Amino acid sequence: MAPVQWDGLESLRGKFWLWWTELVEATIREKGEEHITFTVNLLWHIWKDRNEINFNGKGRDPGVVVHKALTEWLEYQEVQYEGKEEGRESRLEAGKKGSWAAPNKGWIKLNTDAALNQQSNKAGWGIVARDWKGKLVATWACPSFTCSVPVLEEALAIRTAMVKAALEGWERIIIESDCKVVIDRIQGDSDDVLISTVLQDIKLLKQNFKECCFSFVHREFNSVSHTFARYALNLGSIVDWKACFPVWLLDIAQADVEEQLLQDV
Incomplete structure (x- = not known):
């Protein structure tokens, strides 16, 4: 009960x-x-x-x-x-610097993040998809039962987000991550032996979309996917929501976008 x-x-x-x-x-x-x-x-x-x-x-x-x-x-x-105290401090700082930015009309933005627990040898990937109005479209909390280095887990989270987006049939997407190293590798020509295979997969997956781009975002503007990545560490299987979302999820997602919406009024 x-x-x-x-x-x-x-x-x-x-x-x-x-x-x-x-x-x-x-x-x-x-x-x-x-x-x-x-x-x-x-x-x-x-x-x-x-x-x-x-x-x-x-x-x-x-x-x-x-x-x-x-x-x-x-x-x-x-x-x-x-994450309560950490989140409060970063939110105050974020309010001084900016907010989550909405994509262009017709686009879907997917924020990704990875969390690691070396003791349990687990990783978690958080993926949050929103449209140009800031409205939640889908979310995924994906546990991984092996734990590698952070840069590889961040790249795997991005690859997983692209697979999910392709399955949803979205044609124009922006992938946003707070791991600058991975974003720079994707956008540049330099290789990285640690993530070379995943980078190749990401470049191939781009062909599934009419338009696909990548951008770096500071951690304080990536808080929802970060929460989901940590949440995934406690899961035994993928948890996803589409179209209908629990209230607590809507609340934390709205915190990221409300300042942007106020600026657009």
């Missing part, structure tokens, strides 16, 4: 809007906002499983659905806690 109890809401079954109003007003309770976030995430998982049953004829045991929602939420809370 999920570790969140909503006392008094049992009597509101069948009255969704009254139930939802009471739930939202629970922000005044201890850890109320966290409980609401988890509940919304759980409802999203239930809705997703309901769609699987209706459209694909397959579903999961209710206990599995709850466990997955809980595990996902706890892992995200852990990642957020670990």
Whole structure:
């Protein structure tokens, strides 16, 4: 059972809007906002499983659905806690320098990042795709069960993003990474023995798109993919979202783009 109890809401079954109003007003309770976030995430998982049953004829045991929602939420809370102070400082600094920049109309921007855990010999790749309006299009948190040097993992994250973009059928993309070494290697003619094979793959993958370019971005403007890369370190398989996203993900994604949108008004 999920570790969140909503006392008094049992009597509101069948009255969704009254139930939802009471739930939202629970922000005044201890850890109320966290409980609401988890509940919304759980409802999203239930809705997703309901769609699987209706459209694909397959579903999961209710206990599995709850466990997955809980595990996902706890892992995200852990990642957020670990990076809270670091994130606050970088966000303040970022506000002085600039913000995430939207691509041209008709383009998709994919921000990528890699995280490493040498002790567990795992790596994680975070990929966040947004359109020219700053709207989330898709996200991927990809665990890797081998851990190499950072520059190679960053290159692998970029290659994975290009594969995902090609499968989505996107024609014009920008790949943005905070690893300047890899971006410089992709854009230049110089080779790097550590990532030469991956660089060749990236150049071949470019042929899948009408237009494909690469750009470097400072870490403070790449925070969402960085969060996803760290999140992937705790996963056993790829977690992706498309079209429909949990509230906590929308919140952290909006933090990257809201200043850019204000500047465009």
